[in-house]
Amino acid sequence: MNGMTDNLTLHTDKYQINMMYAHFVQGTDKEKAVFEVYFRKLPFDGGYAVCAGLDRVIQYIQNLHFGEEEIAYLRTQEENYREDFLTTLREFRFRGDLQAIPEGTLVFPNVPLVRVVGTIFEAQLVETAILNFVNYQTLIATKASRIKQVAPHEVLLEFGTRRAQEADAAIWGARAAYVAGFHATSNLRAGMLFGIPTRGTHAHAWVQAHDTEEEAFRAYAEALPEQVTLLVDTYDTLRSGVPNAIKTARLLASRGKRMNAIRLDSGDLAYLSQQARRMLDEAGFPEVKIVASNDLDENIIEGLKAQGAKIDVWGVGTQLITAADQPALGGVYKLVARENNGEFIPVIKISGNPEKVSNPGFKAAYRIISKKTGKAEADYLALQQEEDIQRGERIKLFDPVHPYIFKFIENYEAVPLLATIFTAGELVYERPSLDEIRAYHAEQIRIFWPQYLRKLNPEGYRVNLSAALWKLKMDLIHAHTIM
Numbered sequence: 001m002n003g004m005t006d007n008l009t010l011h012t013d014k015y016q017i018n019m020m021y022a023h024f025v026q027g028t029d030k031e032k033a034v035f036e037v038y039f040r041k042l043p044f045d046g047g048y049a050v051c052a053g054l055d056r057v058i059q060y061i062q063n064l065h066f067g068e069e070e071i072a073y074l075r076t077q078e079e080n081y082r083e084d085f086l087t088t089l090r091e092f093r094f095r096g097d098l099q100a101i102p103e104g105t106l107v108f109p110n111v112p113l114v115r116v117v118g119t120i121f122e123a124q125l126v127e128t129a130i131l132n133f134v135n136y137q138t139l140i141a142t143k144a145s146r147i148k149q150v151a152p153h154e155v156l157l158e159f160g161t162r163r164a165q166e167a168d169a170a171i172w173g174a175r176a177a178y179v180a181g182f183h184a185t186s187n188l189r190a191g192m193l194f195g196i197p198t199r200g201t202h203a204h205a206w207v208q209a210h211d212t213e214e215e216a217f218r219a220y221a222e223a224l225p226e227q228v229t230l231l232v233d234t235y236d237t238l239r240s241g242v243p244n245a246i247k248t249a250r251l252l253a254s255r256g257k258r259m260n261a262i263r264l265d266s267g268d269l270a271y272l273s274q275q276a277r278r279m280l281d282e283a284g285f286p287e288v289k290i291v292a293s294n295d296l297d298e299n300i301i302e303g304l305k306a307q308g309a310k311i312d313v314w315g316v317g318t319q320l321i322t323a324a325d326q327p328a329l330g331g332v333y334k335l336v337a338r339e340n341n342g343e344f345i346p347v348i349k350i351s352g353n354p355e356k357v358s359n360p361g362f363k364a365a366y367r368i369i370s371k372k373t374g375k376a377e378a379d380y381l382a383l384q385q386e387e388d389i390q391r392g393e394r395i396k397l398f399d400p401v402h403p404y405i406f407k408f409i410e411n412y413e414a415v416p417l418l419a420t421i422f423t424a425g426e427l428v429y430e431r432p433s434l435d436e437i438r439a440y441h442a443e444q445i446r447i448f449w450p451q452y453l454r455k456l457n458p459e460g461y462r463v464n465l466s467a468a469l470w471k472l473k474m475d476l477i478h479a480h481t482i483m
């Protein structure tokens with residue numbers, strides 16, 4: 001193949017196609033199955049994660065189809081596929097149901113982020129891509145949110161493309177960062193595709209391409225007088241960079257223009273920003289902002305602020321886009337129910353590790369919001385048909401790993417977490433705009449107590465099971481172990 005294909009249908013693990021074929025041969029390919037996506041452990045030792053990836057999942061599901069190129073390639077991988085299998089693939093479209101938690105929602109371990117209800121054939125095919133999208137985007141949105149937590153009032157710029165794990169990661173990561181409260185990205189394609197505001201300064205190369213720094217600054221200001229941010233650390237930040245920037249600011253002022261900012265990209269950012277601020281103020285430019293970059297993350301930014309750094313804008317690249325301290329979110333896709341004689345029966349995955357025992361069955365997930373405080377108290381997983389929670393009755397919350405830990409709650413609102421996205425293959429979800437997602441995320445942050453949001457040693461937010469779900473889980477564990 002010469003070009004790169006846009007068709008993501010084969011963006012799946014080979015074992016999915018193996019299982020699809022084996023189901024087809026066995027005649028079980030049309031049996032219905034229910035799979036759920038969830039993660040077991042929060043990333044970055046944090047107290048929450050920020051759900052992202054749904055929009056990409058929607059586009060993927062809508063475009064799923066095996067074209068002739070895909071079919072021809074599959075033939076090269078297995079000579080003995082039955083022809084009727086390949087015909088079935090040719091006619092394949094996703095006709096299942098899909099529910100998911102909207103992007104920007106704060107999410108916690110064991111809560112289903114996405115649920116696929118479909119034939120085992122289609123539900124198996126989509127596992128890999130859904131996990132790929134949701135795991136990465138949720139991870140980056142979470143990292144970006146942690147950065148936002150330490151710099152809630154400053155401007156945050158996403159600068160990661162050059163260090164991202166290739167092009168898709170760069171643009172979807174830029175989008176995830178914007179959802180979590182970043183203000184702009186340096187990636188113009190992300191700007192064009194998603195409508196994210198874009199920002200850019202200039203590189204050391206601009207200064208190096210001139211005989212003097214002063215000349216470089218002046219030429220830049222003349223070329224782009226409306227958006228002058230000058231990088232001042234190419235030679236000597238305080239002895240040449242900032243003084244030359246001040247000269248340029250004066251030149252611009254003489255032409256009725258204002259310089260935007262200077263950028264610091266090396267050295268002691270606390271000290272240099274304080275000195276640069278003083279110099280700019282003394283020269284009569286208190287409105288010129290200071291941008292900092294250089295391998296920043298939430299810990300360094302927090303440290304710089306504690307040191308009294310005078311930084312208005314943070315440019316964050318590598319550490320954010322690669323989620324450097326936690327390169328993957330371990331979201332999984334597990335079978336929780338399957339069709340048997342026209343009815344869904346719950347299934348469980350047992351493990352010696354109690355945290356890894358899956359929560360069986362077709363579940364509903366609610367966020368319990370206290371009517372008194374307006375704050376989230378816990379997430380509550382119940383069987384779909386349970387009604388006491390929907391009526392707002394007093395309920396008992398069980399810790400799924402330590403059932404002796406429980407709590408009764410009343411006077412709450414139970415907000416369903418999963419939205420209906422596809423019904424019988426039709427998109428029924430009204431996709432919110434990216435700015436709506438971003439605003440919704442900011443609102444989500446406000447309904448959580450700060451102890452769940454803090455960066456270091458946060459409180460564990462409760463994700464509890466209903467009594468009926470707890471009993472079902474116990475019954476299934478016993479059915480599988482007492483034999």
Ligand SMILES: Nc1ncnc2c1ncn2[C@@H]1O[C@H](COP(=O)(O)OP(=O)(O)OP(=O)(O)O)[C@@H](O)[C@H]1O
Nearest residue numbers: 265266267268269270271294295296300303304307
């Ligand atoms: N006052 C400070 N307190 C804590 N960390 C800082 C402070 N100032 C800068 N840093 C961080 O320390 C690290 C310095 O990295 P490094 O030594 O590679 O940079 P540098 O030598 O200043 O610049 P260069 O990028 O040119 O190598 C960066 O992650 C930077 O953000």
Ligand SMILES: O=P(O)(O)OC[C@H]1O[C@H](OP(=O)(O)OP(=O)(O)O)[C@H](O)[C@@H]1O
Nearest residue numbers: 159265293294295296315316317318319
């Ligand atoms: O540091 P990050 O958070 O990844 O942000 C992006 C970095 O990319 C640019 O420089 P680059 O790293 O290409 O070169 P430099 O460090 O030599 O300036 C820029 O000056 C930032 O330092």
Ligand SMILES: O=C(O)c1cccnc1
Nearest residue numbers: 159186199200201202315
């Ligand atoms: O505009 C910038 O300053 C920028 C963009 C990408 C990476 N580093 C810096």
